[in-house]
Amino acid sequence: MKIIGENFIGDKISAKGNSVFSTFNPKKNVSTPWQFTEATPNEIEEACFLAYQAFKIYRKTKDNERALFLREIANEIDTIKELEEVYCTESGLSKERFQTEKERTLFQLRMFADFLESRNWRNEIIDNQAPILKKTYIPLGPVAVFGASNFPLAYSTAGGDTTSALAAGCPVIVKSHPMHAATNDLVAQAILRAVKNTNMPDGVFSSLNGISHQTGQALVLHRHIKAVGFTGSVQGGRALMDLAAGREEPIPVFAEMGSVNPVVISNLSLERKALFWAKAYADSISQGGGQFCTSPGIIIAEKNKHFDNFARLLSTELNKIETACMLHPNIKKQFINKRDHIIALDSVRSLSKIKKEHDNYIQQSVVIVDGNSFLKNKALREEVFGSFCVLVECKDQYEILDIIESLEGQLTGTIIAEKEEDIQDLKEVFQYRVGRLILNGVSTGVRVCKAMHHGGPYPASSTPFFTAVGTDAIKRWIRPITYQNFY
Amino acid sequence: MKIIGENFIGDKISAKGNSVFSTFNPKKNVSTPWQFTEATPNEIEEACFLAYQAFKIYRKTKDNERALFLREIANEIDTIKELEEVYCTESGLSKERFQTEKERTLFQLRMFADFLESRNWRNEIIDNQAPILKKTYIPLGPVAVFGASNFPLAYSTAGGDTTSALAAGCPVIVKSHPMHAATNDLVAQAILRAVKNTNMPDGVFSSLNGISHQTGQALVLHRHIKAVGFTGSVQGGRALMDLAAGREEPIPVFAEMGSVNPVVISNLSLERKALFWAKAYADSISQGGGQFCTSPGIIIAEKNKHFDNFARLLSTELNKIETACMLHPNIKKQFINKRDHIIALDSVRSLSKIKKEHDNYIQQSVVIVDGNSFLKNKALREEVFGSFCVLVECKDQYEILDIIESLEGQLTGTIIAEKEEDIQDLKEVFQYRVGRLILNGVSTGVRVCKAMHHGGPYPASSTPFFTAVGTDAIKRWIRPITYQNFY
Numbered sequence: 004m005k006i007i008g009e010n011f012i013g014d015k016i017s018a019k020g021n022s023v024f025s026t027f028n029p030k031k032n033v034s035t036p037w038q039f040t041e042a043t044p045n046e047i048e049e050a051c052f053l054a055y056q057a058f059k060i061y062r063k064t065k066d067n068e069r070a071l072f073l074r075e076i077a078n079e080i081d082t083i084k085e086l087e088e089v090y091c092t093e094s095g096l097s098k099e100r101f102q103t104e105k106e107r108t109l110f111q112l113r114m115f116a117d118f119l120e121s122r123n124w125r126n127e128i129i130d131n132q133a134p135i136l137k138k139t140y141i142p143l144g145p146v147a148v149f150g151a152s153n154f155p156l157a158y159s160t161a162g163g164d165t166t167s168a169l170a171a172g173c174p175v176i177v178k179s180h181p182m183h184a185a186t187n188d189l190v191a192q193a194i195l196r197a198v199k200n201t202n203m204p205d206g207v208f209s210s211l212n213g214i215s216h217q218t219g220q221a222l223v224l225h226r227h228i229k230a231v232g233f234t235g236s237v238q239g240g241r242a243l244m245d246l247a248a249g250r251e252e253p254i255p256v257f258a259e260m261g262s263v264n265p266v267v268i269s270n271l272s273l274e275r276k277a278l279f280w281a282k283a284y285a286d287s288i289s290q291g292g293g294q295f296c297t298s299p300g301i302i303i304a305e306k307n308k309h310f311d312n313f314a315r316l317l318s319t320e321l322n323k324i325e326t327a328c329m330l331h332p333n334i335k336k337q338f339i340n341k342r343d344h345i346i347a348l349d350s351v352r353s354l355s356k357i358k359k360e361h362d363n364y365i366q367q368s369v370v371i372v373d374g375n376s377f378l379k380n381k382a383l384r385e386e387v388f389g390s391f392c393v394l395v396e397c398k399d400q401y402e403i404l405d406i407i408e409s410l411e412g413q414l415t416g417t418i419i420a421e422k423e424e425d426i427q428d429l430k431e432v433f434q435y436r437v438g439r440l441i442l443n444g445v446s447t448g449v450r451v452c453k454a455m456h457h458g459g460p461y462p463a464s465s466t467p468f469f470t471a472v473g474t475d476a477i478k479r480w481i482r483p484i485t486y487q488n489f490y
Numbered sequence: 491m492k493i494i495g496e497n498f499i500g501d502k503i504s505a506k507g508n509s510v511f512s513t514f515n516p517k518k519n520v521s522t523p524w525q526f527t528e529a530t531p532n533e534i535e536e537a538c539f540l541a542y543q544a545f546k547i548y549r550k551t552k553d554n555e556r557a558l559f560l561r562e563i564a565n566e567i568d569t570i571k572e573l574e575e576v577y578c579t580e581s582g583l584s585k586e587r588f589q590t591e592k593e594r595t596l597f598q599l600r601m602f603a604d605f606l607e608s609r610n611w612r613n614e615i616i617d618n619q620a621p622i623l624k625k626t627y628i629p630l631g632p633v634a635v636f637g638a639s640n641f642p643l644a645y646s647t648a649g650g651d652t653t654s655a656l657a658a659g660c661p662v663i664v665k666s667h668p669m670h671a672a673t674n675d676l677v678a679q680a681i682l683r684a685v686k687n688t689n690m691p692d693g694v695f696s697s698l699n700g701i702s703h704q705t706g707q708a709l710v711l712h713r714h715i716k717a718v719g720f721t722g723s724v725q726g727g728r729a730l731m732d733l734a735a736g737r738e739e740p741i742p743v744f745a746e747m748g749s750v751n752p753v754v755i756s757n758l759s760l761e762r763k764a765l766f767w768a769k770a771y772a773d774s775i776s777q778g779g780g781q782f783c784t785s786p787g788i789i790i791a792e793k794n795k796h797f798d799n800f801a802r803l804l805s806t807e808l809n810k811i812e813t814a815c816m817l818h819p820n821i822k823k824q825f826i827n828k829r830d831h832i833i834a835l836d837s838v839r840s841l842s843k844i845k846k847e848h849d850n851y852i853q854q855s856v857v858i859v860d861g862n863s864f865l866k867n868k869a870l871r872e873e874v875f876g877s878f879c880v881l882v883e884c885k886d887q888y889e890i891l892d893i894i895e896s897l898e899g900q901l902t903g904t905i906i907a908e909k910e911e912d913i914q915d916l917k918e919v920f921q922y923r924v925g926r927l928i929l930n931g932v933s934t935g936v937r938v939c940k941a942m943h944h945g946g947p948y949p950a951s952s953t954p955f956f957t958a959v960g961t962d963a964i965k966r967w968i969r970p971i972t973y974q975n976f977y
Contacts, residue, residue, distance in 0.1 A: 062922075063918070128940055128941045129941060130937070130939050130940065130941035130942075132937070132939075134928075134931055136937065136939065136941035136942060137941065138940070138941040138942070138943055138962075141921060141922065143954070144922075244735070244740065245735070245736075248731070248732070248735035248736075248740075249732075249735075252898075252899075252948050252949075253731065253735075253948060253952070255953065255955075411739075412739075431550070434628060434971060434973075435549075435628065435631075437971070438970070438971060438972070439971065439972040439973075439974055440971065440972075440973050440974065440976070441621075441974040441975060442973075442974065442975045442976050443975055444621055444974060444975050450617070450619070450623065452617050452619075452623065453615055453617065453625070454615045454616060454617035454623035454624065454625040454972060455617075455623060455625070455972055456625055456970045456971055456972035458970070460969075461739050461740060462739075465740070466742065467630070467969035467970075468742075468955070468965075468969050468970070469970075470970060475625075475970070478955075482947075482954035482955050483925070483943045483945070483954075483955070483956075483957060483962070484921060484924070484925060484926065484927065484943055485925070485926040485927075485941060485942055485943035486921075486926075486927050486929075487926055487927065487928040487929065487931060488928060488929045488930055488931050489927070489929050
């Protein structure tokens with residue numbers, strides 16, 4: 004299968020623009036051989052109009068027809084021989100990670116197919132008093148999807164947003180992530196083959212390239228786009244939220260913008276299980292180079308010898324782990340800037356000796372700061388995207404609660420405690436700051452299922468009402484309607 | 491029971507400001523004797539801080555405790571002897587309307603009480619694979635509620651927004667509607683007695699007065715306010731949406747902003763049942779002086795002798811109805827301006843002879859315009875708040891579909907057709923423009939129940955996902971959270 008490098012406007016390939024770009028191989032620290040042409044304003048207009056036309060047909064498809072379509076997408080992706088190599092080349096991620104992520108992508112497509120075939124997934128409600136009322140859900144219209152830099156498959160072209168939007172009955176226009184446009188190219192071709200194989204309307208899926216902000220902005224502002232899915236930074240997500248809110252017809256932006264995923268460890272857990280948790284957290288912090296939205300970035304505990312011991316163990320464990328290749332030189336640069344800014348603060352003590360970080364590799368590391376300084380410095384509460392963790396030593400439990408209360412919205416929060424400890428006050432405060440509260444575990448690893456909530460108060464998500472993972476993710480693309488007197 | 495005229499900051503009354511205002515008796519065309527003091531910035535701060543403190547306690551109350559609280563509010567409102575007189579004086583609405591609206595208000599309070607006591611109203615989902623996941627819902631935090639001018643009880647101080655937010659576990663600060671601040675005063679006192687009687691935390695309810703925009707703006711911008719409920723004009727709702735979207739932490743605004751509630755009547759219905767539908771629509775258009783968000787403002791049909799006949803009958807029926815007193819001189823003024831602007835258009839022909847409209851009274855009226863002119867002039871598609879209806883005569887069914895497609899989002903749409911007529915194409919297009927689609931009925935009359943959806947695509951509502959009426963209205967004030975490994 005060939006990488007085409009053009010925009011996919013429905014079943015048409017198109018490269019009318021003059022601006023081209025390549026992706027990058029972070030492990031070899033060189034550009035990839037593939038070139039992509041940015042979409043022009045006319046091509047964007049064309050894709051949006053085609054999606055608008057396709058919506059009129061696609062919204063009438065039956066649930067089982069869309070289920071078939073999703074399964075066909077999964078099957079087509081599964082046949083792309085070049086996918087592993089292209090994915091690994093563009094992302095610096097491992098073959099094992101590719102396998103996991105591909106399986107997750109196929110699983111999501113098939114899960115939504117099953118979901119569409121399940122009984123009354125729309126939760127239709129009928130009130131039989133006269134006049135009879137039936138409440139159900141209908142799709143919103145064409146959706147623009149912005150893929151994640153850190154999930155070239157599972158949260159990109161055929162990822163959670165696209166899959167749930169297509170399941171809902173909404174056409175999708177993907178803005179390919181400029182760091183993995185070749186992976187997008189292959190997956191987009193697979194989706195378009197599935198469109199043909201299952202007789203879905205032309206324009207139900209398009210993919211546009213763009214390395215500048217213009218392509219994305221034009222999509223969000225387009226009158227035919229009715230909702231936006233985004234996974235990325237707070238800065239990027241907020242920019243799209245502001246654009247969408249300022250439209251003549253404001254539209255929802257579902258932005259999953261990451262978080263620092265704070266962890267509170269109890270005294271007893273530190274005393275009894277310091278090594279166990281140090282190993283678990285070294286593992287979690289370093290997973291995928293820390294480039295997960297659920298990567299733990301803050302660990303809070305009372306200052307005492309047990310926390311000192313834990314800090315030492317954690318830093319030792321992290322030192323054992325090989326340096327990690329970041330997704331892109333820009334991501335490494337941002338990581339280094341933010342981390343080194345924090346390390347340079349007077350109140351911060353680094354627990355890891357940073358050795359030479361060649362090319363796009365970074366070293367996993369931890370620092371420690373006292374609770375009072377943490378409360379005073381906003382930079383310490385902001386996400387450092389990559390393997391880096393701030394340990395916060397507090398003078399007492401009240402300071403821990405103060406810190407939790409001072410946090411912005413988070414995707415996850417974690418409490419590590421022993422059975423006999425009373426965690427009620429902490430749980431009470433913590434739950435109002437997070438979308439998922441975990442007891443005695445790690446925040447990385449998000450199970451894809453009905454009971455999952457992946458989202459949280461702003462700025463973890465643009466809106467706290469919806470999840471980006473699991474079957475409830477479909478609720479972002481459908482809205483209620485009541486039919487009166489129709490039955 | 492005495493009208494106090496001050497702000498209610500929890501159980502404290504407070505009138506530190508210098509700006510006072512009175513409400514107005516539209517029937518007698520004079521000011522009422524009651525005076526109200528606008529809240530100062532300090533009083534607003536005080537109420538928000540108190541609500542924030544109250545939330546920490548209120549969010550821990552049990553469902554049946556909040557159910558008791560809601561029932562007690564209903565009981566307390568039911569004992570206010572002066573309510574009928576004050577309501578009718580301030581609104582110009584009839585005693586019958588007062589009764590209906592009061593019953594609806596008490597019904598809503600008791601319905602949410604029952605709902606809180608129903609099995610698993612949060613739709614908790616448990617996934618028993620390890621680690622166990624439980625997904626449930628928790629309240630957002632303090633909510634600011636802006637009451638509706640046209641529902642001094644059922645969509646104001648203790649109306650749908652307040653009731654559903656209190657049911658959810660959110661403290662409420664009501665910004666009293668300046669047209670019925672005395673009604674608010676009495677109802678606020680009733681709620682505050684219920685707070686005491688059921689030992690709810692001080693600050694779970696406050697009521698602030700304001701005739702300028704400042705009180706409302708300060709509330710929406712306050713860091714402790716986490717969501718907003720609003721019922722009113724598009725202009726007002728959009729202003730609050732923009733304010734909330736521009737905050738450092740954007741918050742949701744649930745604005746129900748009204749609509750023109752278009753109706754399409756088929757040829758056969760006009761031929762067979764012109765008088766029946768003319769009577770039904772004269773009734774619906776004139777109900778409450780047309781001051782309902784579901785008042786039908788556009789009736790569309792094919793141009794032919796049957797539509798001519800219907801137009802004549804409708805105008806005759808409307809002429810039989812007594813002139814209606816509007817809620818306030820400003821509302822009459824806006825009505826007259828918009829209506830007369832439309833009547834003055836070259837393409838528009840008035841079917842009603844407008845007689846003298848004394849004081850705050852207006853005459854119910856209809857005009858007729860051809861489909862092409864309707865499509866060209868945006869003013870004809872905008873809501874004229876009051877009894878006024880635009881008949882649109884189209885050259886064929888395609889023009890009818892064009893018009894429906896050209897409409898902005900609507901709360902309701904109605905199709906009048908005979909059984910043997912094929913309405914599939916119309917239904918298909920119409921449903922994507924409305925929150926509720928009605929067959930052979932009128933849009934006025936919104937049943938309060940689980941199957942009701944009262945909302946719609948923008949600008950009918952700020953967001954299409956939520957309803958302002960029925961038990962699902964509680965979903966605006968709660969958000970999902972997943973507990974991992976807690977059970």
